[in-house]
Amino acid sequence: MERNIQSSLNKVSFVSITIATLITISLFLQTPKTSISPITPQKPRLRFPNSTCDSTPRHYLPLSKKNDRLWSSKSWMTQVSSFTQFFTQLNHMGLLKKRSKVLCVSAGAGHEVMALSKMGLEDVIGVELIESLPLVSRANPHNLPFFDGAFDVAFSGHLMEALYPMRYAGEMERSVRKGGLCVVAVDECGEEEVKEIVRLFRQSWLLGSSNVTLNGRRVTRIIMRHTATD
Numbered sequence: 649m650e651r652n653i654q655s656s657l658n659k660v661s662f663v664s665i666t667i668a669t670l671i672t673i674s675l676f677l678q679t680p681k682t683s684i685s686p687i688t689p690q691k692p693r694l695r696f697p698n699s700t701c702d703s704t705p706r707h708y709l710p711l712s713k714k715n716d717r718l719w720s721s722k723s724w725m726t727q728v729s730s731f732t733q734f735f736t737q738l739n740h741m742g743l744l745k746k747r748s749k750v751l752c753v754s755a756g757a758g759h760e761v762m763a764l765s766k767m768g769l770e771d772v773i774g775v776e777l778i779e780s781l782p783l784v785s786r787a788n789p790h791n792l793p794f795f796d797g798a799f800d801v802a803f804s805g806h807l808m809e810a811l812y813p814m815r816y817a818g819e820m821e822r823s824v825r826k827g828g829l830c831v832v833a834v835d836e837c838g839e840e841e842v843k844e845i846v847r848l849f850r851q852s853w854l855l856g857s858s859n860v861t862l863n864g865r866r867v868t869r870i871i872m873r874h875t876a877t878d
Contacts, residue, residue: 711781724759730863731763734833737860739767743829743871744801751775751799751823753792753816754806758783773799790815797825805833805862807845817848824874829855836866845870 718724738744746768752760755774761783764772774780775787787793789804790812802820810816820830830852834845836859846854852872860869 715782718757719762724757727759727863728763728766730861731760732767734860734862734869735760735764735767738831738871743855744769746770748800749798751792751794751802751820752784753789753802753804753820754809755784756780756806760803760805790819792819792823794823796822797828799823799828800825801829801831803831803833805867807832807848808834814848818850821849821851821874826874828874830872830874832870833860833862833867834870835868837868842868842870846872849874851875 735744744750748769749771750764750769750773752758752764752772752774755761755776757780758774761772761774774784775789775792776784777786777788779786789810802824804816804820807813807816817830824830830849832845834841837845842854842857846852849872852874855871855873857868857870859866861867862869
């Protein structure tokens with residue numbers, strides 16, 4: 649009797665194990681609905697940055713295409729147009745000619761450089777702490793890499809933002825020939841403020857100042873003539 653019971657239990661146990669094994673194999677072979685099908689085309693793998701400081705470029709855009717996109721933007725063209733009007737007035741005053749050698753100090757992305765070039769000036773150089781080729785080269789405005797008297801005109805719209813305004817002004821003067829011009833554009837100011845700015849240029853005298861509009865803001869344009877030989 650006991651042997652029959654034991655035999656029955658063994659058979660039940662065997663059947664149960666067999667059924668469990670079959671179910672396990674079936675689940676293992678079945679692809680879950682939430683999984684990606686093996687026949688799905690693989691997508692290209694994206695490279696995740698190694699850290700927040702990983703500066704590896706994700707997409708390289710040639711400089712020429714980058715500049716074409718920038719120079720064709722409405723903002724760029726508007727600013728270039730504003731600088732063109734600014735310098736055209738100097739041209740009408742007989743202070744700026746096509747053969748003039750012009751230095752643009754703290755030229756940013758080069759709006760003023762492009763404006764002067766489009767006016768027909770062939771010798772225009774823009775400098776900034778960070779270069780923006782091909783319009784602007786890298787140079788320290790407080791220590792310009794040019795010979796004394798190398799330019800006819802030096803222009804800056806960022807004199808008052810300089811770390812050392814007097815040294816900044818001195819470098820503009822040094823780079824301009826005797827009889828040349830130093831032209832700056834500052835936030836609109838009165839006569840007394842103009843005199844203070846002119847005093848930064850120790851080897852130049854005030855030729856004239858006027859309030860004009862540049863890039864949508866009112867500024868005072870100060871023109872000084874360089875008189876010293878050294």
